[in-house]
Amino acid sequence: MYETILVPIDGSEHAIRAGEHARYLAHVFSASVHLVSVADVQAMGGMSNGDDLDEAFVERIEAEHKRAIETSEEVFQGDSIETAVLRGAPADAIVDYADSHSIDVIAMGTQGRTGVGRYLAGSVTESVVRRAPCPVLTTAATERSQLDGDYDDLLIPTDGSEPAAAAVSHGIAIAEAIGARIHGVNIIDADALAPTPEHTAPKRLLDRFKAEGERTTGKIATRATNAGVDVTTSVREGYPTRDLLAYADAHNIDLIAMGTTGQTDLNRYLLGSTAERVIRHAEIPVLAVNARGSMKR
Template sequence: MYDSVLVPTDGSDHAARVAGHALGLARWFDATVHVVSVVDVSAAGGVFDAGGVSPAFVERLEDEAAAAIERIETMTDTDRVRSAVLKGSPAATILEYADENDVDLIAMGTHGRTGVNRYLTGSVTERVVRQSDVPVMTARVTERSEWAGGYDEILLPTDGSEPAAAAVDHALAIATRADATVHVVSVVDVSTVAGRPTIVAPNDILAQFESDAETAVETVAATVRDAGLDVETHVRKDIPSQGLLEYVDDHDIDLVTMGTHGRTGFDRVLLGSTTERFVRRAPVPVLAVHPTAGSEPN
């Protein structure tokens, strides 16, 4: 499923943290690893630098980028590593590199350096998650986000939509190699069903959405069982991002694999905004899968 993995880095601990997971997956899938660092000369020079930046300043930025790459390279145990210092707008440059090099997975930290040379900030990562046609794994430095050699519990949220279904194959491919239990969960957004958080939804409407959620969960669970994996199912009523975060804590989840978009309307769950909110707060790595990225494992 993953023949080529891209790890953008700025040398930060957040970038190194997600790189541990990316390199672990690369070993499992025998993938080539691309490690890149983007030098954004325009941003580094500042909006008030009308005279431009000096060659020495650009060289210093390139040296910092090369050092950031070297930090990730020291973590690898394979010779299938390609590295490059790139120049340009970070998000656009990362996406362009991924496209030109047939990358199957991008792994980015959710926060990076502060200051003029930052680029792995949440907004840039969210832009890549939103625009990438390939899955994007994100992670930040928390007590639970360090690569420990595998995953025991993988959370797979679903709302029954095709975008949510795009994440299923990726979750199964990783769970198969990790021999992990897959948790298939659907969250009924009670506040959206009611129209306002302070209004209680009619019981018949709520019951219908719960029934739909249970059907969605069982459909995915059947696919998980067919793959020979252990599965746990759950339907809960909550605000989606909050409900998923609580589930992660309550069930010691190691990895979350989720679609970047879901249904629109009352029963939406996996909207891009929900995924983005979840990514910002998740204590464990999140693999966000765009609808176009769904594919059969190989």
């Protein structure tokens, strides 16, 4: 499934934690790992156009990024890895590198919880999730994200949409490789179906969405079973983000694999919606699978 994994490093504990999960997946799939750090020389130089910056200044900036890579290399002791210091705007450089090196998955750290708003929204990770030609594994350095053996349980949220379906193959492939259990979950946002905040959704409408939820989670179950993967499904009413994260906690989920539309449409799907909030608040890794990227590759 994965032959090359890219880990952008910025020296943060979140990036280190992403590296640990990248190493785990690399061992599972016998994949090669690329460690890169991006020196945004022009941004560091303020208003300069980048051409007239003092060479000693540029060398100092790049040396800092090399040290960040060297620190992160400790995670990959004994492994064969490729390293590079890139120049440019971080998101652009990461996406371009992933594209030119046929990267299969990018593993990036986030600041997690409230702090991720500064890092994710309108910034590097969010931009990479939006534009990357491959899935992006986002990880915050939390107690729950610490690796302790293999992944045992993977959550695949689904609403029956094409973006949601894009993550299914990835989730099942990982589960099959490590012998994990798949949880296919559909959350019906009953409040969103209600005609007004003061009223509940009509039973006929809820029944229709429950039937659709059973159908979509059933598809996941069929695919998982055909791959020899243990699977359980659940359809429930609730608030999608809150209840997906609560389900993950209650069932000791190790990884959430969910789809995004990517590109321009991601503004409607990711920002301010379920996927964005799951990435922002999850204490475990989230594999964001760009539906358009999956179709291209």
